[in-house]
Amino acid sequence: xxxxxxxxxxxxxxxxxxxxxxxxxxxxxxxxxxxxxxxxxxxxxxxxxxxxxxxxxxxxxxxxxxxxxxxxxxxxxxx
Numbered sequence: 001x002x003x004x005x006x007x008x009x010x011x012x013x014x015x016x017x018x019x020x021x022x023x024x025x026x027x028x029x030x031x032x033x034x035x036x037x038x039x040x041x042x043x044x045x046x047x048x049x050x051x052x053x054x055x056x057x058x059x060x061x062x063x064x065x066x067x068x069x070x071x072x073x074x075x076x077x078x079x
Contacts, residue, residue: 013074025066026059033058 007017037054038047045053 011077013070013077018070018074021070022063022066026063029059029062029066030055031058032062 004016004020007014008020034051034055036058037050037052040054041050044050
């Protein structure tokens with residue numbers, strides 16, 4: 001755990017820190033999708049259902065962008 005925290009604070013990108021960053025960003029995108037679902041369709045479909053659907057569809061757009069960003073960061077730091 002100490003090695004992971006050291007790698008994250010120094011900005012070192014390897015496979016394990018990339019996966020941790022991917023999981024953190026996916027969690028935030030699920031939270032954002034749930035909030036967006038509540039705002040957009042909360043009154044029409046119910047707040048719970050809208051949050052569930054928003055949480056499921058939020059990461060569909062975010063995960064490819066996160067992976068692309070991590071790949072670009074890896075390329076930029078290794079060059």
